[in-house]
Each structure stands twice: as structure tokens, then as C-alpha cells.
Amino acid sequence: MRVDDCYQLGYVIKTHGLKGEIQIFLDVDDPYDYQDLESVFVKQGNTLVPFFLEYIQVNPRKSITKFEDVNALEDAEKLVGCELHLPLDNLPPLEDGEYYFHQLVGLMLLDEGKEIGIVDSVYEIAPQNLISLTHMGHEVMIPINDEIILSVDFDQKLIHANLPEGLIDVYLEDNEN
Structure with missing residues (x-):
């Protein structure tokens, strides 16, 4: 195993x-x-x-x-x-629309249809679980919650998200200095 x-x-x-x-x-x-x-x-x-x-x-x-x-x-x-x-x-079966965090690894995250990156890992850290992915060469952490993660399509290997304005920019700006 x-x-x-x-x-x-x-x-x-x-x-x-x-x-x-x-x-x-x-x-x-x-x-x-x-x-x-x-x-x-x-x-x-x-x-x-x-x-x-x-x-x-x-x-x-x-x-x-x-x-x-x-x-x-x-x-x-x-x-x-x-x-x-x-x-x-x-693992116990889930209802439609539910997922286990490990299932998100390897899926492409889209923000309003724009490719952001492929999920590298998921961190289960209280009080906020996070998706980690690489965008433009920088690690980006995205909170997992219903307001941000809109849906997961396992057939297409996509996560549809609505990222808060400026979230990605924060990671890119911090790494420029």
C-alpha cells in the first residue's frame, strides 16, 4: 500500500x-x-x-x-x-457538490474563467483551510470556503472560484521586494 x-x-x-x-x-x-x-x-x-x-x-x-x-x-x-x-x-461517501480536500490536488483553479494555477497541496490549518498553487512562479494561498470556491468539476479537473479582488496581487507584490 x-x-x-x-x-x-x-x-x-x-x-x-x-x-x-x-x-x-x-x-x-x-x-x-x-x-x-x-x-x-x-x-x-x-x-x-x-x-x-x-x-x-x-x-x-x-x-x-x-x-x-x-x-x-x-x-x-x-x-x-x-x-x-x-x-x-x-472514505465515507459524500453528497453531490461535496469533496474531500485531497481531491483538489492536481485540479486547475479558474477565477472568472481565467487560469490561475494547478493546486499543489491543501493545508488544513485552523481556523482557515488553504489551497496552495503556483501562479506566475509564486506560491499563492487561497482560502477554502463557499464564497471563494464556487464549484468543483472533477470530470473537467477544474475548480471554479471567485477570488477576492487583489488576492493574487498581494502574493506577486510581496515577492517583488
């Missing part, structure tokens, strides 16, 4: 107890969607390693789980800070 074929479910916060249990943060809209989780991929270096769960106790802020064959505090400590991943086909 490759990282590109997966989405990040969350990460290991810290150990819990002395018998290999860990606290995890599920970085998802509804953690309770994952209360029947049977396995995850743990990113170790650049490799995804499969782990089966003995159990999981889901809570909104942190959940407690126990992986099979992780039976000691020392084994659990090695997992602290590791990312947890699941295959993309595990």
Missing part, C-alpha cells in the same frame, strides 16, 4: 497504560464512524505498516486503542507521533 493511495486518519498521541495501549487522535469529521475499525496502516519512515486492532474506544478528542502484537509500553512508545492511514476507498 502506498501513501498516495491512502488518506491520513489521524496520529498516535501517546502511550496509555503499561500493556501496549495507545491514545490516538482521529482527524475526521465524525470519529464515531470509525468505532468498528479493524485495521490501520501506521506510517513508519516512508513505509505504511499494517496493524490490526484488538479494540478501539472512540472519543471525540482522543481515542484509546490496542494493536495486536503490541503488548508492552516499550513497543507502544515506538508508535508515538506516527501517522495513521486508511485506503482512500474507506
Whole structure:
């Protein structure tokens, strides 16, 4: 399994107890969607390693789980800070007009029909999620919200946007100095 074929479910916060249990943060809209989780991929270096769960106790802020064959505090400590991943086909289905942020990468962003750039990445940073793209050789960050991102056309690989006046200019002016 490759990282590109997966989405990040969350990460290991810290150990819990002395018998290999860990606290995890599920970085998802509804953690309770994952209360029947049977396995995850743990990113170790650049490799995804499969782990089966003995159990999981889901809570909104942190959940407690126990992986099979992780039976000691020392084994659990090695997992602290590791990312947890699941295959993309595990994502819950969305309503029409909705999208997952990772689906925006690689799409061309249009502002009133004018090509601005291809989305390089998406940053999920509170309080504002951002699209990152390159325009005229400069990185431009665009907020993801319903007033700016009007629609996404996956068939045409386009994001239709209504950018605030002067947003692009700010990035170009800052980089000229």
C-alpha cells in the first residue's frame, strides 16, 4: 500500500497504560464512524505498516486503542507521533457538490474563467483551510470556503472560484521586494 493511495486518519498521541495501549487522535469529521475499525496502516519512515486492532474506544478528542502484537509500553512508545492511514476507498461517501480536500490536488483553479494555477497541496490549518498553487512562479494561498470556491468539476479537473479582488496581487507584490 502506498501513501498516495491512502488518506491520513489521524496520529498516535501517546502511550496509555503499561500493556501496549495507545491514545490516538482521529482527524475526521465524525470519529464515531470509525468505532468498528479493524485495521490501520501506521506510517513508519516512508513505509505504511499494517496493524490490526484488538479494540478501539472512540472519543471525540482522543481515542484509546490496542494493536495486536503490541503488548508492552516499550513497543507502544515506538508508535508515538506516527501517522495513521486508511485506503482512500474507506472514505465515507459524500453528497453531490461535496469533496474531500485531497481531491483538489492536481485540479486547475479558474477565477472568472481565467487560469490561475494547478493546486499543489491543501493545508488544513485552523481556523482557515488553504489551497496552495503556483501562479506566475509564486506560491499563492487561497482560502477554502463557499464564497471563494464556487464549484468543483472533477470530470473537467477544474475548480471554479471567485477570488477576492487583489488576492493574487498581494502574493506577486510581496515577492517583488
